[in-house]
Amino acid sequence: MKFGSAVVLLLAAAVVVAILPGAAPADTAAMRPERARPVVIASKPFGESYLLAEMFAQLLESEGIEVQRRPGLGATTVAFDALRSGAVDAYPEYTGTGLLAILHEEPRGDAQRVFAEVQKQFTERYGLRWLPPLGFENGYAISVRAETAQRYHLATLSDLATVAPRLSAGLSPDFIQRADGLPGLSRAYGLRFQSVRPLDQALKYRALASGAVDVVDGYSTDGLIARYDFTVLRDDLHFFPPYQAAALVGARLLRDDPRAVAVLTRLSGMLNDSTMRVLNERVESEHQPIARVARDALHDLHLGGVRNDSATAADASSGAGRSTFLAYLWGRRASLAAQTLRHVELVGVSLLAGILLALPLALTLERASRAAEPTLRVLGLLETIPSIAILAFMIPLFGVGFWPAVVALWLYSLYPIARNTYTGVRDADPAAVHAARALGMTPMQVLRYVRTPLAAPSIMAGIRTAAVINVGTATLAAFIGAGGLGEPIATGLALADTRLILSGALPAALLALIVDAVLAQVERWTTPAPLRHRTAR
Amino acid sequence: MPAPSLSFENVSKSYGAVHALADVTLSVDSGECLALVGESGSGKTTLLRCINRLVDPDGGMVRIDGRDASALDVIELRRSIGYVPQEGGLLPHWRVSRNVGLVPWLRGAPDAPLRAEEALELVGLPTATFGERWPDELSGGQRHRVAVARALAGGQSLMLLDEPFGALDAITRHDLQRMVAELRARRPLTIVIVTHDIHEAMFLADRVGVLHAGKLEQVATPAVLGAEPATPYVAHLLARAELLRS
Numbered sequence: 001m002k003f004g005s006a007v008v009l010l011l012a013a014a015v016v017v018a019i020l021p022g023a024a025p026a027d028t029a030a031m032r033p034e035r036a037r038p039v040v041i042a043s044k045p046f047g048e049s050y051l052l053a054e055m056f057a058q059l060l061e062s063e064g065i066e067v068q069r070r071p072g073l074g075a076t077t078v079a080f081d082a083l084r085s086g087a088v089d090a091y092p093e094y095t096g097t098g099l100l101a102i103l104h105e106e107p108r109g110d111a112q113r114v115f116a117e118v119q120k121q122f123t124e125r126y127g128l129r130w131l132p133p134l135g136f137e138n139g140y141a142i143s144v145r146a147e148t149a150q151r152y153h154l155a156t157l158s159d160l161a162t163v164a165p166r167l168s169a170g171l172s173p174d175f176i177q178r179a180d181g182l183p184g185l186s187r188a189y190g191l192r193f194q195s196v197r198p199l200d201q202a203l204k205y206r207a208l209a210s211g212a213v214d215v216v217d218g219y220s221t222d223g224l225i226a227r228y229d230f231t232v233l234r235d236d237l238h239f240f241p242p243y244q245a246a247a248l249v250g251a252r253l254l255r256d257d258p259r260a261v262a263v264l265t266r267l268s269g270m271l272n273d274s275t276m277r278v279l280n281e282r283v284e285s286e287h288q289p290i291a292r293v294a295r296d297a298l299h300d301l302h303l304g305g306v307r308n309d310s311a312t313a314a315d316a317s318s319g320a321g322r323s324t325f326l327a328y329l330w331g332r333r334a335s336l337a338a339q340t341l342r343h344v345e346l347v348g349v350s351l352l353a354g355i356l357l358a359l360p361l362a363l364t365l366e367r368a369s370r371a372a373e374p375t376l377r378v379l380g381l382l383e384t385i386p387s388i389a390i391l392a393f394m395i396p397l398f399g400v401g402f403w404p405a406v407v408a409l410w411l412y413s414l415y416p417i418a419r420n421t422y423t424g425v426r427d428a429d430p431a432a433v434h435a436a437r438a439l440g441m442t443p444m445q446v447l448r449y450v451r452t453p454l455a456a457p458s459i460m461a462g463i464r465t466a467a468v469i470n471v472g473t474a475t476l477a478a479f480i481g482a483g484g485l486g487e488p489i490a491t492g493l494a495l496a497d498t499r500l501i502l503s504g505a506l507p508a509a510l511l512a513l514i515v516d517a518v519l520a521q522v523e524r525w526t527t528p529a530p531l532r533h534r535t536a537r
Numbered sequence: 538m539p540a541p542s543l544s545f546e547n548v549s550k551s552y553g554a555v556h557a558l559a560d561v562t563l564s565v566d567s568g569e570c571l572a573l574v575g576e577s578g579s580g581k582t583t584l585l586r587c588i589n590r591l592v593d594p595d596g597g598m599v600r601i602d603g604r605d606a607s608a609l610d611v612i613e614l615r616r617s618i619g620y621v622p623q624e625g626g627l628l629p630h631w632r633v634s635r636n637v638g639l640v641p642w643l644r645g646a647p648d649a650p651l652r653a654e655e656a657l658e659l660v661g662l663p664t665a666t667f668g669e670r671w672p673d674e675l676s677g678g679q680r681h682r683v684a685v686a687r688a689l690a691g692g693q694s695l696m697l698l699d700e701p702f703g704a705l706d707a708i709t710r711h712d713l714q715r716m717v718a719e720l721r722a723r724r725p726l727t728i729v730i731v732t733h734d735i736h737e738a739m740f741l742a743d744r745v746g747v748l749h750a751g752k753l754e755q756v757a758t759p760a761v762l763g764a765e766p767a768t769p770y771v772a773h774l775l776a777r778a779e780l781l782r783s
Contacts, residue, residue, distance in 0.1 A: 435626025438591055439640055439687070440616030453630050528630030530671040 038066035039253060039260050042091040042400070044079050045072040045479065045494045046201050047284045048138060048221060048245075048276065052092035054294040056247060056264055059303055063263045070400060072490045074479040075174045076101050078392050078400075080248075082481070084126055087399030089253040090264060094138060095130070096243035098122065100180035107180065107241035111137065114242050127251040131261070132268035133244040136276045140175070140240045141220040141232045142185075148214055149231035156236040160215070161189040170199035170213030180241060181217070188239040200493055205230075219243075221273060223281035224496060245271075270301050287497050328499055332488075340507055342402075343484035346474040347515065350406045351467050354413030359459070361414075362421035363447060372422055379415040387412070387476045395480060405474070405482030412473055413466035420462025424455025453528050460523035464516055471512040475504065485511070540694040540727040541602040542567045543588065548597035550583055550751075557583040558594070559751040570721060570728040571756075572738035574774070575748035581731045584748065585697055588729065589618045601695070616640050619688030619696035623703060625680045627672040633657070633683055634668035640691030649690075656690035657683070659723070660716060678709035682716065689720070698730040702737070714740055735778040739763075747771050 039060055043053035050071050057067040070088055073079040080102055082088040098118040099105050103125075108114065115133060122128045144154060144167075152163045160167075175181035176198055185191055193215065199207055204216040205224045218225060225232060247264050254261060279297055282288045329336065358379075365372040382390075390411060394404030428451040436450045437443075452459075478486030485508040492500030524532060543565040550558040558580045565571045573581040586592040587599050590611050599606040606614060627636050635642075638653035646652065654664040660682040672680060681702060688696050698717070702710045714737060720726060732738050738745045739759040747754040747762070747770070755767035766772035 429629060431622065431624045431626045432628045435620070435622050435684075436628065436639075438589060438615060438620040438622065438626075440612050440614075440643055442612055445643070450628060530629050530673050 038068040039257065040068045040070055040087065040089045042070040042073050042079055042082060042088040042481065044075060044091070045490050046219070047223065047290075047495050048219065048280050049092050050290050050491070050494065051279055051283055051294055051297075052134070052245065052247075054290050055267065055298060056090060056092070058291070058294050058298055059267060060260055060263055062298075062303070063259070065257075065260050065263065070481040072478060072487070072494065073400060073481050074388065074392055076178075078395055078480055081392070081395040082400040083128060083248060083250045085396055085399050086250060086252050087395070087401065088250060088481075089257075089260075090247050090249045092134075092245055093130075093248040094243040094245055095133070096139065096180060096241040098130070098248070099241060101178045104179060107239075111242035111244050115244060115246075122248075127254075129249050129254055129261075131247040131249060131265050133246045134267055135269045135271045136221065136245055136273045137243050138219045138221045138245055138273075138276065139235070139243040140181075141218050141222065141225065142215060142235075143208065143218055143225055143230040143232050144215055145208060145211075146229050146231050149233075154231065154233060156234045157185070157189050157191075157239070158236050160233050161191050164191050164193050164215075167193055167214035168195040168197065169193040169215040169217075170197045170204040170207045171217045172201050172204065173198040175217045185239055188237055203493065205496060221276040221280050223277065223279075223284035226277065226281055227285040266303060267301075270303070284495055287495065287500075325499060325502070329503055332503055335488075336503065336507060339483060339485050339487055339504070340511065342482075343471070343474055343486075343508065343511060346402070346405055346409060346477055346482060346484050347467060347470045347511075350409030350470055350474075351413055351463070353406070353410045354417055354466055355463060357410075358414045358417035358462075359421055362418040363425060363452065365418075365422050366425045366447060366451065367443065369426070372426075376415070376419055376422060379418055382411050383415050387473050388479060391476060391480045400481040402482050404480055405477035405484075409470045409474055409477070413470055416465040416469065417459075417462040420465070421455065421459045424458025424462075425451040428452075428454035454531070456526045456528065457523060457531060460519065460526060464519045464523070467515050467519055468512050471508060471515055475508050540568045540725040542569075543695070543727065543729070544600045544603075545584065545587070546598045546600065548584065548587055548594045548599060550580075550587070550592060550594050556751045558587075560597070561748075561751075561753045562597075563746060563753060563756055565727060565729060568721075568725055568727055569744065570726075570730065570742045572742035572745045573729065573731045573748060574733065574735055574738045574745060576733065578750075579748040580751040581746075581748045582699060585699055585729055585731045588695075588697060589615050589620060616643055616691060617693060617695070619685075619691070619693035621681070621684045621688045621696070621698045621701045623700045625672075625684035627680060627683060627687075629672050631672075632668065633662075633670050633672065633675070634664060636672065636683060637686045637690050639687055640693070644691065652690045652692070653686075656686035659689060659720065660686040662686065676709075677705050678712060681705065681713055685713075685716070685720075694725055695727045696729075698728065698732075700731050700733065703733065710737070717741060735774065747774060 041053050041057045043049040053069070053071060057069055060067050073082055076097055079088070079091050083091060095111070095114050095118050096107070099114055100107060103118065103121055108117070115130065119130050122130060142157060142160065148154065152159070154160055154163070171182060176196060182196070197213060199213070199216070204213065205218065205228060207213045208216045208230065209228045220232065247267070249261060249264065279293055282293045283290055365375060387408070390408045391405065394408050398404035398407060425447065432454065433446060433450055436446050441449065474484050475486035475489050477484055478490040485504040488500050488504035492498065492504065545561050545563045548558055548561045549556070561584060573584060575581045583592050587594050588601070588606065590606060593607065634650060634653045637656050638649035641649035641652045654668070657664050657667065662679065662682055667675070667679070672683070675683065702713050705713065717728070718741060721728065730741060742759065744756055744758050745762050746756040749770045755762065755771050762771065763775065766775060
């Protein structure tokens with residue numbers, strides 16, 4: 001058969017066979033913990049976490065320990081699930097977050113007691129260990145513009161509570177949800193904002209600066225607070241628990257690699273608040289490469305000035321000087337190429353898998369029409385799950401990295417392909433179907449030789465829709481460590497680095513156009529000539 | 538081999554509360570052309586489709602050369618019967634030759650292209666000119682000729698015409714009617730044609746069956762039908778056709 005599904009499948013298979021060898025090896029390590037593998041160091045998606053993780057990584061590398069970096073994992077749950085599942089070996093975490101967001105316990109006592117508590121519970125419940133604290137605290141900081149503070153005479157959160165009904169807040173989604181965030185804070189201070197908008201970690205400082213919101217949350221060592229000259233309101237009722245930073249280490253590393261654990265422990269007690277603010281300022285405001293800032297910091301701590309040749313997502317922020325954007329992109333060409341390739345792999349593999357399931361499924365549904373609408377509705381329901389949520393669901397099942405992202409993207413691709421295929425074959429030229437049946441085609445022959453080729457344009461429309469959606473959604477896969485063009489976007493967002501964001505977003509948009517154009521050509525090949533004429537005329 | 542004979546024995550079919558066919562008994566001789574006429578909803582198309590089992594009767598039996606059609610393999614049965622649907626029903630993504638060779642190809646006949654060529658000649662369309670065209674590159678009349686060729690390319694000697702020429706202009710329709718008449722002269726063919734056009738029925742058929750609300754009102758030769766309508770409905774139908782003609 002020249003037309004129809006066979007050709008679509010073959011082409012898709014060819015595309016994926018071409019890219020799969022590149023896709024597979026990178027992540028099998030995460031899938032098979034029993035094999036010797038590098039120490040996987042992760043971070044959450046904000047500057048300080050990137051920096052600390054990079055310091056962990058370089059310190060390990062200075063001792064000849066191989067490291068794999070997974071910067072910018074979603075939020076607390078994503079990073080913690082990744083650590084628990086063994087996909088990640090260590091990441092910087094804060095004791096207060098461990099107590100409230102992970103253990104779901106009430107805040108209690110001073111820093112030492114909280115550390116002792118999380119240490120005990122994490123060991124008992126999860127087999128994880130907190131290394132001794134790094135030496136600084138990074139608690140929540142509620143900030144306002146300096147002029148707002150002056151106008152309302154705001155110095156503390158109690159002051160804020162009196163004028164909050166006139167102010168709008170932009171808070172990270174994480175903060176709005178968690179017990180140690182907005183709900184608890186509102187109770188403690190009787191806070192009622194005029195409005196609360198969920199804003200990304202990095203966007204909200206800009207939103208505050210531009211006047212779009214009046215109050216934001218953040219961390220007390222955020223460099224951007226100093227850059228914009230915001231006023232941090234004092235937590236006069238001591239609502240926020242202590243947030244001591246420490247390396248949180250997974251079971252595998254504790255069991256198999258005591259040397260790596262010992263090396264990481266060297267950082268304990270070495271950092272303080274002011275050091276961190278300066279380092280964060282360099283990363284967040286001056287957009288210095290994280291690798292360099294980490295190297296300098298380790299050097300100053302006499303923990304070695306390690307050369308780091310490996311390209312990291314953090315390295316991507318090397319916003320060298322004031323060169324043009326094109327020159328900037330050119331400077332990033334190596335990592336951009338790798339990220340684009342990874343992006344294509346994510347989209348290609350998930351799309352092929354989507355075609356392999358959705359196409360036969362939809363053709364089956366044509367034969368079992370009673371099951372069709374319920375089945376399609378379930379697939380449609382998958383589309384309504386927020387991308388970041390579906391990505392997070394994948395972590396306990398598949399760890400972090402390439403494959404869980406592929407599974408999530410695959411789930412998203414099913415509905416457009418199945419719906420368009422089903423509608424296409426169901427509504428295929430009724431006169432032709434009737435004649436084919438009446439002249440003695442079996443139902444399978446009608447499906448194969450009449451309905452499917454006539455539905456080719458509709459099937460391809462579904463595949464194109466799924467492909468373009470996946471190119472966009474795949475940018476979010478960076479939050480579970482899958483890489484791709486989302487990596488510079490996520491890092492750029494975390495560091496408020498517009499050029500870095502654009503260096504991921506523009507290629508992603510371009511990729512969407514190219515993928516659509518390529519599939520338009522495939523559509524021309526798979527669509528029977530007279531149907532093609534009909535649309536062209 | 539002579540063309541098959543047909544018989545309907547007390548054939549009934551209901552769709553819910555609607556009796557599409559009520560106890561129809563009728564026979565068609567080998568080589569005969571029977572026209573079924575009646576208004577929309579009279580049951581004429583349902584009766585036709587009982588022959589190639591696009592419709593399965595609720596009661597009664599259809600026999601083809603004396604054999605119970607419901608006992609035959611339905612796919613084989615359909616491949617052995619030529620069928621021309623209302624709009625022609627050509628597969629738009631197949632070229633003319635491939636459309637015509639459909640049934641031989643389904644049977645796995647290696648000479649399908651040759652059979653297609655013969656059938657096209659039969660309906661007056663030379664393969665050299667028309668074989669490689671797409672259906673949408675043909676005129677309405679040509680499309681219907683191709684549909685007739687497709688119905689005969691498998692060597693079928695029973696042909697069902699399901700309101701075949703209704704959508705065509707009067708001149709083209711007449712050409713096609715003459716073509717069907719000539720086909721009958723050239724090879725043994727039993728034909729059942731459903732039409733709402735009494736003149737077409739009178740012109741083509743040896744006998745005409747008039748259906749009304751699922752019941753067979755009368756079966757007779759055109760001459761007898763015109764001279765002695767059996768029921769007031771048949772008389773009414775004929776009178777109206779006369780009126781329409783003038």
